[in-house]
Amino acid sequence: MSPLIKRLPRELVHNIGKYLGIFLLMAVSIALTSGFLLAAHSISVIIDDMPETYVIEDGRFTTAFEATDEQLDAVRDTASDSGGIELYKNYSFDASFEKTQGDNARNCTVRTFEHRTQVDLAAYAQGGEPQAADEIAIDRVFATNNDVSMGDTVALNGVEFRVVGIMTLADNQALFQSNSDFTVNTLSFGVAEVSSEGFRALENTGFLPSYTYSYRFADRDLSVADRVDIEKDMVSALSDAHANVTDLTDVDSNQGIGYAKDDVSGDSAMWTTLLYIIIVIMAFVFVVLTSGTIEEESAIIGTLLASGYRRRELVAHYLALPCIVGIAAAAVGNVVGFTLMSEPMRNLYYGSYSLPPYCATWSWGVFFQTTVVPVAVLVLVTLVGLLRKMGHTPLQFLRHETSKGGVKRGFALPERLSFTARFRLRVFLRNLGNFATLFVGIGFASLLLLFSLAILPTMSHYAENLHNTVVAQHQYSLKAPLELEGTSDEREAWKAADTLQGVEGARLSALENAADDAQEKADALKVAAETLQVEPTLEAMQKAQDAQNAFAKSQDAFNSELDGVAADLGATRDDVVDMIDKVSDLNLDDENVHPVNTVDNGADTIAQAEKFAVYTLQYDRGEGNGEETIAVYGVQEGSRYWTDMDLGSGKAVFGGGLVDKFGFKQGDAIELYDKYEDKTHTLTFTGDEGTWGTKSTMNIYMSLDDFNAMFGNDAAYFNGYVSDEPLTLDSRYVASDLTPSDMDAIGEQFTGMMDDMIGMLVGMSVFIFLVFMYLLTKSVIDHNARSISYMKVFGYRDREVSKLYVRSITWCVAASLIVCQPLIIASLTAIFKAMLLSYSGNIEIYVPLACILEVIATGFATYLVVALLHVRHIKKVPLALALKNAE
Structure with missing residues (x-):
């Protein structure tokens, strides 16, 4: 056994602050990551089992009006050569929701289905299925956010129901009111099931259901390409049978089914990357600190080498403590993560997504990621740093000539500078390597902190932009044209x-x-x-x-x-x-004859309403990032609502969000795919004059005449109204009513989803600030311990020495905090774009000045705590150190 082993306990005690800081930083990072990844793995297993356990559909289509038997038979015929297809009525009401007890401040919508027994089955957390006419089972997350409990009485479209079940619907794991929405809405939107009698009661209120049909292919091994081909044929068959198809959504593009899984997978990759970044930076911290130790013990190492010790023995010795600390931190971090942190991490998702009851599942992959890989990375990077440092000769170690960083002592500084200024500058120049590492550490910690602080302002800014994209108080989408004017x-x-x-x-x-x-x-x-x-x-x-x-x-x-x-x-x-x-007297066979609204809204209200048309197309994001759903609007030229648009003559105006997200340039030809008609439309981007709206506007606009010409509609076609006054429209023709308050709910939703995560990120960022600054600034003090001792011998007091050394560090920290902010904002913008490229919509990173100041203030306040520790450390530097032989 090597005698050097006896030095390890003394070195650990002597540098307890350094190793304790590294231990805590690594253990906390691994605890958070392992807790999250275990919860994410368990949730992924639950989601992967749902398609067969709860018979999830392969897709769905919606028709403007109830499909006839002949039209449904036409759909069945399209899949007859591929094993057949099963169709299921999946009608629903988007009913207004009201609690009969307690506070009911929100305007909520609950999509209500007749209890389903064949497809998209429910998973019950409490209670059971509705059986009586006045019974209802309601979504768990919506119920939690709106204080709905078992036994409560709620009203849908004025019809009262008693809550007998709290459940999750397999096709609504994520609560999207519209499949094109950017985020879930668990506050003002929910789903529910009622009995057949209850569904009839809702029909009797005068509202018409959404005529949606779910389907499952008999051949469960159909390839994606074959499935897409059949779905195209289904749309063509329905069109040929004179059915007005308003939507077809495959299971892969249904956000209600796939969004939760994608989010968990994406977050897992983000947390894993975050862990590895922290581990790598910690490894560099190890290198810096170990390098400082080697420089401090340079003469001892030279003597040992001259006495016959091999370099590999010394490398193993100086690698031992980092390995021991790393392994101990990984072990403790995993135990804490698996036992204490998986529950809070699970709640982050179960508070946002409607999933079946949670069951923890062990994963060796997670254990490997959070234990083996971090320790291996830590050891490898530390080993590389040690090998580089140990590449000197014994004579160089004896002469303390192992440091290649900083500026040589002979560098002349301007004479006009005061002694104090030159001394502080000398401290800075001789510790450039340590200060560079400090800058990187501060930058990374600032990035985490600014990211966590900027999330809420960014989402609020996004919601505000969405609010502004709704150009009127009401934007009605219609299933078919409906004229307001008539006799x-x-x-x-x-x-x-x-x-x-x-x-x-x-x-x-x-x-x-x-x-x-x-x-x-x-x-x-x-x-x-x-x-x-x-x-x-x-x-x-x-x-x-x-x-x-x-x-x-x-x-x-x-x-x-x-x-x-x-x-x-x-x-x-x-x-x-x-x-x-x-x-x-009506010519119902003439497709150019539009129905007339049965209620007269009044001449003034009708005069201020405007017709528009909208249709959705797909844009390929490229590089395997899926397709962006883009709404193409046909609006009236000189519109009072969509102002400052140069339309007509085939011009297309692109939303600012599309241009920002995909970087379109003037003259670019943009290809948009129509999945319902299997056609590709090409539009040309005309530059700044062809851009409208905020960086959250993801639509394309053209004149109504150009719209109808492009899609082959009759000249009088439209399918919507914008109006600042509420319109009373025949419910049979109304698809949706979009208001600015609907967009405001998104900001509230993001706030609720992010609160817990933000608190965790802020705490983690401050902790990283504290540890990084302590470790890296401590290395500067340790590196200059002999010089500090000399200063004391020359009669300088502890307070004066602290001013010379600590203030140099202070200025470096302050400069780093300020200088790194533009780099951080640029990095955040790039990270956001890369992270959200495969998601619908466009979020512009928004960093208020207050957030930047808060990051700087938090970083500096954290440093002040560290500086107090360093002042105390300087007081403990012994005078005897100056008397030791430096050769």
Whole structure:
């Protein structure tokens, strides 16, 4: 056994502050990371098991109106050659939500489904499925954020339900009200299930459901390419069958299903990268500190080398303590992470995502990442630094000529500088390597701190930009064109048509057939009667009698069907006949004839509303980052809402967010893919004059005429209204009503999601500040210990020595804190763009001056604590050190 081992305990005690700081920094970093990665791994296992456990759909499509059996059969035929496809009705209501007890300040929307037993099954955290007409099961995260508990009574569209279940829906793991939204909304949006009777009760409120159909392929091993081909054929088949498809979402692009998994995976990579960065920086700290120790013991090392010790023995000796401390920190960090930190980390996700009950799963991969890899990186980097430092001759060690950093002693400083200034400058120049490492450490810690402090302002700024993209108090999206202007007769006729749409399709068809048959029999009776008048024969009389009997029978059949329709509508037979007469005046077969709203909103309100059209296309982000969903708007030229746009003549105006995110240049041809029609549209970016909106605006705008020409619509087509006044629109045609307050909810949502994480990041950043500054500034003091001792021999007091050395460090720290801020902001911008490239939307990093000042103040305040420790350390430097032989 080497005698050098006896020095390790003494060295550990002598440098307890250094090694304790390194131990704590590494242990805390590993504890946080291992706790997170274990929770993330467990959540990933749960999510990976959900498709089969809860029968998650392969995709869904939505039609403007209920699809007919013929249209659904056309969909089934498209997959017949690939094993077949199962279709499931997945109708839902976006119902207004109200609590009957307690505070109900938010305007909430709850997407309510009829309890599903075949696809997208629910996972219950409490209670069970709704069975009675007044029972409801509600999403766990929404219930938590809105103080809804088991047994509470809530109202949807005015219909009261009792909460009997708290659950998670497999197709709504992340609560996105719209699949194109940038983030989840767990505060004002939720999902729920009711019984069949409860769903009928919601239908009776006069609102129409969203006609969504989920599908699963019989062949569970279909490739993505084959699945996409079938889905394209499905859209074409529906279009050919005259179904108005408003959306088709594959499971891979459904954020409600895939977003949570992607977020956990992305965050895992971020935390792992963060851990490795900390480990590498700590390794460099080890190198700096070990290098300082070697310089301090240079004469001893030279003597040992001259006495026959091999370099590898000395390398092993100086590597021993870093290895021991690193292994101990990794062990303690993992134990703390697995036992104490996994629960808080799990709550970060279970507070934002609707997932089945949590079950921890052990992962050797996580253990390898958080134990083996950090220790290996630490040992490797420290070893490389030691080998470089040990490459000197024994004579160089004896003469203290091992330091290659800093500036040689013979460097002349200006004579006009005072002694104090020159001395401090000399301290700085002779410790350039240590100060450079200090700058890097301060920069990294500042990056973490500024990132954590800037998240909320950035998200608030993003929400404010989104608020501004909503150009009116109401932005109504329609399932089909609906005219506001019309005569009272037209409104009555379309109201009758809408009322008759509420009759079961088969019964209405039977009524139409009975009416046609009665008309046919009436015409035959008329002919027979005319024949009888001209030729009053016995044969003619018999035919007239048969025609009379047939007419009477058809009339009875018509009246019977009419009574059935009247019963369905709760109306009289005369009312139904009157409605049929009114509808007969409408040319329903003409696609260019738009329905007229049945409610007159008033001339002034109608005059200030504007028509627009919108359609979604896909843009390939490139490099395997998926596709960006871009809304293309057709707006009126000279619009009172979309102001300062130069539209017409085929021009396209790009949102500022698109230009910022993808870096479009003037003249670039942008290809946008239409997944519903399997077409590619090319638009040209015209530069600054072709840019509109904030850096969160991800839309493209063109004139309404150009829009309809590009997509092959009739010239009068539109599918939306913008209005500063609320419009009363027929619910059958309304898809959504977007208001500025909906965007405000995003900022509140981000605040709720980020609060816990931000506190953790801020605490970690301050801790890293403290440890880095202590370790790196301590190395400067240790490196100059002999000089400090000389100063004391010459009669300088401890306070004066502190001013010479500590103040040099102080100025370096202050300069580093200020100088690194522009570099940090540039780094944050690049990091944000890289991190969010594969996500929808564009977030502009927003760093208020207050955040920068807070980082500088926090860093400096942390340093002041360290400086007090250094002043105390300087007092302990012995005078005897100056008397030791330096040769």
